[in-house]
Amino acid sequence: xxxxxxxxxxxxxxxxxxxxxxxxxxxxxxxxxxxxxxxxxxxxxxxxxxxxxxxxxxxxxxxxxxxxxxxxxxxxxxxxxxxxxxxxxxxxxxxxxxxxxxxxxxxxxxxxxxxxxxxxxxxxxxxxxxxxxxxxxxxxxxxxxxxxxxxxxxxxxxxxxxxxxxxxxxxxxxxxxxxxxxxxxxxxxxxxxxxxxxxxxxxxxxxxxxxxxxxxxxxxxxxxxxxxxxxxxxxxxxxxxxxxxxxxxxxxxxxxxxxxxxxxxxxxxxxxxxxxxxxxxxxxxxxxxxxxxxxxxxxxxxxxxxxxxxxxxxxxxxxxxxxxxxxxxxxxxxxxxxxxxxxxxxxxxxxxxxxxxxxxxxxxxxxxxxxxxxxxxxxxxxxxxxxxxxxxxxxxxxxxxxxxxxxxxxxxxxxxxxxxxxxxxxxxxxxxxxxxxxxxxxxxxxxxxxxxxxxxxxxxxxxxxxxxxxxxxxxxxxxxxxxxxxxxxxxxxxxxxxxxxx
Ligand code: NOJ
Numbered sequence: 001x002x003x004x005x006x007x008x009x010x011x012x013x014x015x016x017x018x019x020x021x022x023x024x025x026x027x028x029x030x031x032x033x034x035x036x037x038x039x040x041x042x043x044x045x046x047x048x049x050x051x052x053x054x055x056x057x058x059x060x061x062x063x064x065x066x067x068x069x070x071x072x073x074x075x076x077x078x079x080x081x082x083x084x085x086x087x088x089x090x091x092x093x094x095x096x097x098x099x100x101x102x103x104x105x106x107x108x109x110x111x112x113x114x115x116x117x118x119x120x121x122x123x124x125x126x127x128x129x130x131x132x133x134x135x136x137x138x139x140x141x142x143x144x145x146x147x148x149x150x151x152x153x154x155x156x157x158x159x160x161x162x163x164x165x166x167x168x169x170x171x172x173x174x175x176x177x178x179x180x181x182x183x184x185x186x187x188x189x190x191x192x193x194x195x196x197x198x199x200x201x202x203x204x205x206x207x208x209x210x211x212x213x214x215x216x217x218x219x220x221x222x223x224x225x226x227x228x229x230x231x232x233x234x235x236x237x238x239x240x241x242x243x244x245x246x247x248x249x250x251x252x253x254x255x256x257x258x259x260x261x262x263x264x265x266x267x268x269x270x271x272x273x274x275x276x277x278x279x280x281x282x283x284x285x286x287x288x289x290x291x292x293x294x295x296x297x298x299x300x301x302x303x304x305x306x307x308x309x310x311x312x313x314x315x316x317x318x319x320x321x322x323x324x325x326x327x328x329x330x331x332x333x334x335x336x337x338x339x340x341x342x343x344x345x346x347x348x349x350x351x352x353x354x355x356x357x358x359x360x361x362x363x364x365x366x367x368x369x370x371x372x373x374x375x376x377x378x379x380x381x382x383x384x385x386x387x388x389x390x391x392x393x394x395x396x397x398x399x400x401x402x403x404x405x406x407x408x409x410x411x412x413x414x415x416x417x418x419x420x421x422x423x424x425x426x427x428x429x430x431x432x433x434x435x436x437x438x439x440x441x442x443x444x445x446x447x448x449x450x451x452x453x454x455x456x457x458x459x460x461x462x463x464x465x466x467x468x469x470x471x472x473x474x475x476x477x478x479x480x481x482x483x484x485x486x487x488x489x490x491x492x493x494x495x496x497x498x499x500x501x502x
Contacts, residue, residue: 004197004247004271004340005304006439007044008430009094011344013312014051014073015059016382019395026382026394028074032082035089037412041348041423042430045092047199047249049312051079052098055105057168058364059380061201062103066186076193083194092196094249099183099232100205101169109170117159124179125170126162126208135160141214142223147369150223162212164205164223166364174206174228180235187236191243198236203250203263203272206232225254233268249273249306249340257297264303271306271340272298277330278314282321282496284454284469287333288446291456294339295443304442307334310344316379319353325496328425328485329467332498335429336465338442338458343426346383349410350422353378360401377401386413420487428483429500436482438463438502450474453493467498477501 018030050060051073115121128139138151151160152167162171172179207228252263252272264272276290294305309317317327363375384407385393415423441459449455452470473492479501486497
């Protein structure tokens with residue numbers, strides 16, 4: 001079986017994981033130092049957020065050079081050492097590809113900025129003259145995902161350039177063969193260094209409709225999910241296929257099942273990241289629907305669903321669902337399911353989102369929305385490992401985002417010792433998922449369950465998972481309890497709790 005089909009992949013937001021040199025920003029050497037922890041946790045792979053040279057307008061998703069390491073994170077030698085060490089710990093390494101856009105500091109964009117309209121330098125991006133008198137209006141009505149128009153005009157220049165995200169992230173023009181050749185080079189560069197796969201950022205982006213029509217006149221969102229994008233995935237997949245055992249994961253943010261299924265055809269992505277559980281309320285019916293939808297989306301393909309409760313873009317589960325008990329319960333549901341599971345660093349500690357003061361906020365969403373959207377920094381606060389504030393073992397300096405003093409009760413060091421901690425529940429769940437014979441079958445079968453509860457088993461297996469999202473305790477389904485997300489009493493499954501039975 002391909003290793004990722006049942007794997008648990010741990011997403012590392014490099015900036016927030018561990019800082020080895022005291023500058024307050026996590027780095028690759030810091031990850032190396034924590035490989036023992038990740039092995040103990042029991043994950044199969046790490047997925048590293050971008051660590052490439054970047055002015056960090058979007059914390060590395062604005063890539064100035066996709067084939068190097070930003071000095072703040074280390075260098076290529078440290079990266080190579082990390083790959084070697086991770087493999088020695090039995091951990092695979094997945095890195096990000098960011099093919100939809102570059103940074104304004106990428107050499108291509110620097111050249112485009114100083115070149116004339118119509119020059120080959122500009123044809124790697126989407127430069128267009130403005131509309132209206134003096135070209136004062138953007139070329140079309142598209143909005144940036146981060147707020148405001150998706151176009152910025154260069155000073156003293158007749159042209160505007162397209163950026164679906166921040167103005168510091170100009171979109172590449174995927175009708176230009178040079179853009180294809182460069183991605184091919186990047187993919188080979190990291191594969192040659194021994195990575196085990198890629199997470200493709202904005203995998204539904206890249207291709208744009210001819211003529212860049214106004215969104216106002218289109219039935220669907222013209223910015224994303226264009227037929228041409230599938231050729232990009234086929235190109236990358238063809239390269240990846242030369243490196244057996246490597247996986248292509250994509251962030252496929254499309255809601256339509258048929259559209260989603262096209263991304264995981266046999267010659268495209270192996271795994272599509274889905275958002276159904278991430279966006280689901282804590283309610284048994286909704287959770288069941290989200291799980292069923294995820295299976296349906298991949299049903300016409302050979303791919304399996306993937307599952308995630310958290311990522312570096314979304315309010316953490318503890319805050320979203322109103323409490324650690326609920327987040328833990330959902331973790332047991334997720335980890336019982338067949339398919340690839342993606343964890344996000346800190347999820348295993350039950351970390352909540354942090355309400356940061358205005359002056360600490362760094363996400364471009366905050367400034368681009370004119371201060372109406374506080375952005376994603378709240379879920380990116382560094383990991384509290386041990387010791388005391390302000391660094392909590394994350395850094396010997398000042399963390400790039402302040403770690404709340406109350407996180408003294410969330411420390412990795414303490415949770416490792418406490419058998420009732422969230423970390424201990426995750427460790428035990430991962431161990432069972434790895435070793436217990438009940439984790440077979442590629443589908444789930446649902447049982448009847450009391451109101452506000454759900455129960456399923458993996459097809460052909462005796463492993464049963466039950467969840468109670470209601471307000472009253474219900475009788476446990478039959479079977480021996482393997483693990484519960486919280487205390488059980490008197491043969492009952494309490495509210496906000498999930499259980500595994502065999
Ligand atoms: C999706 C990434 O997850 C997010 O963090 C980033 O801001 C955008 N893509 C733009 O690259």
